[in-house]
Amino acid sequence: MSTRDALVEATADLLWERGYSATSPAMILARSGAGQGSMYHHFRGKADLARAAMQHAADEMTTGLETADDPSLPALERVRAFLGSLRDPLRGCRIGRLVQDAEVVDDDDLRGVADQYLHGLEQWVTDVLDAGRAAGELRPDADTAAAAAMVVAVVQGGFVLARARQDAAPQQAAVRGALAALDALAV
Amino acid sequence: MSTRDALVEATADLLWERGYSATSPAMILARSGAGQGSMYHHFRGKADLARAAMQHAADEMTTGLETADDPSLPALERVRAFLGSLRDPLRGCRIGRLVQDAEVVDDDDLRGVADQYLHGLEQWVTDVLDAGRAAGELRPDADTAAAAAMVVAVVQGGFVLARARQDAAPQQAAVRGALAALDALAV
DNA sequence: GTCTATAACGGGATAGAC
DNA sequence: GTCTATCCCGTTATAGAC
Known part of the structure; x- marks a missing residue:
């Protein structure tokens, strides 16, 4: 190297x-x-x-997400797989973690990398849910953009709760709540 | 002073x-x-x-929450009021923001204050939802603890998304997603 | 209780040899 | 391309006068 x-x-x-x-x-x-x-x-x-x-970290995570994803599965299964792939809850998100740092937010280059990653993640979830809705798996009136933002926020917020508690449980509970919400969008 | x-x-x-x-x-x-x-x-x-x-900050926020709360309202209205009371999305949560700081997490005194606040918030949402379920407003099988963790995580994660984007919109979208999820718990 | 001066240390960057 | 020596500055804390 x-x-x-x-x-x-x-x-x-x-x-x-x-x-x-x-x-x-x-x-x-x-x-x-x-x-x-x-x-x-x-x-x-x-x-x-x-x-x-x-x-580098953002590219690795994005590649990992795309590699693990199987577009032939039902939409809710794909999102469920993403939510189940969270690791190291106590360490936090490699990118989202940095956004609370004043020096990072004040530097548009650094903040831009974080924004781009999080936005891409939200867009991926939105696309998956839209595909599921088009395939008739989700209710036609489902607000997929709001649901995707909720999912990404639950992940990031779950890291916050896990770090505060020094225990993965609160993040897991939040993910359970998000999954229940997604199930309610199914036809 | x-x-x-x-x-x-x-x-x-x-x-x-x-x-x-x-x-x-x-x-x-x-x-x-x-x-x-x-x-x-x-x-x-x-x-x-x-x-x-x-x-001091945690006490102020907890007092503010309790002052603004009207226990005579339906549970979902009370949680909706809380989610609508979020301010300064770009500044982040006065407490949750600090949990990503290594020095804060490494100091059990500092981390403890954050954990206590966030846990109290999660407990408040759980209690409100439990009351609503007992009053027959929510489905009997609703997982109130998971829903409460989801709500608090959406708030904290919404702050992360808003700071990354330097725009309140992603947090508002996440809150919309959370509200849709709560509505699905109603009978 | 409050003030200023100063110590001891580490952060971030530069200089210039090799 | 890589190394070591060095500079300047800010951070945290202490000393001791008032």
Whole structure:
């Protein structure tokens, strides 16, 4: 693995563990094994490296979602599979977690990566539900956009509750509530 | 207002605006008008002051919720009123926002305040829905605990989406989805 | 109780050799 | 491309006068 890739991976891990503000270049260098000079050779600074790391994480998650998805299944099964694939509730969402960081929100490059990922996720759920509605699986009057936003918000909010409690249970309860809501959209 | 109270209020505001890690004692002193010595006289340090400020914010929000609530209304109306009372979507939840901060989660005192607030909120929604079910407004088989967790998660997750987009719309869409889900629980 | 001065430390970035 | 040495600044906390 190239030094550049090692820096990106180490940064992505640290952003997940500690967030942006609490991650220092020194930590990144220690974890990646790279030296100070390499980092400033490949990236303009901390923000630039973090942007690359966030994009890396977002791409991985989006690819993972698409790989695991089976479009031949009924819509509610596809969304159910996504909600069942949540991992590491106590660590939080690799991207959504960062949006509460003032420095991330104040930097349009960093915030943009997060927005793009979350928007893409919401769009994926909307598309799946729309396909299900077109296939006659869901009620014709179902508000798929609202349901998709609810699903993504439940995931992100579930991470918040799990972190506060230091227990996966509240997120699981929230997901159960979301699944019950989706079932109510079926014909 | 006492110097101590001024410190607590200034800290609560800054925690809301910038989070815990990104808020420095110097900022608190500048905003409150207090001097360095006063802060360390009244509090053991930054964490102690933040704990008091978080408790202050949580108490204010809990009191506000109870004041605005009218237990004589139907359960779904009471929850609808809560969901309609969300303000400042771009600023996020005064408490939930802080749970993504590594330093907050690593300090059991700080995390405990957040957990207690969020748990109390979830319990309030559960109690309201239980009352509605007992009154025959909701289906007897409604999973009120799951629905309550879903509602609180939608609020918290909605803040995440709104901050990422810098627009209240995604949170409003998620709330619409949650309301549709609650309506499906009615008899 | 409140003030200012200062210590001790770490954050982020740069310089320049190799 | 990578390294080490160094700079400047802000953060958190303490000291001690008033």
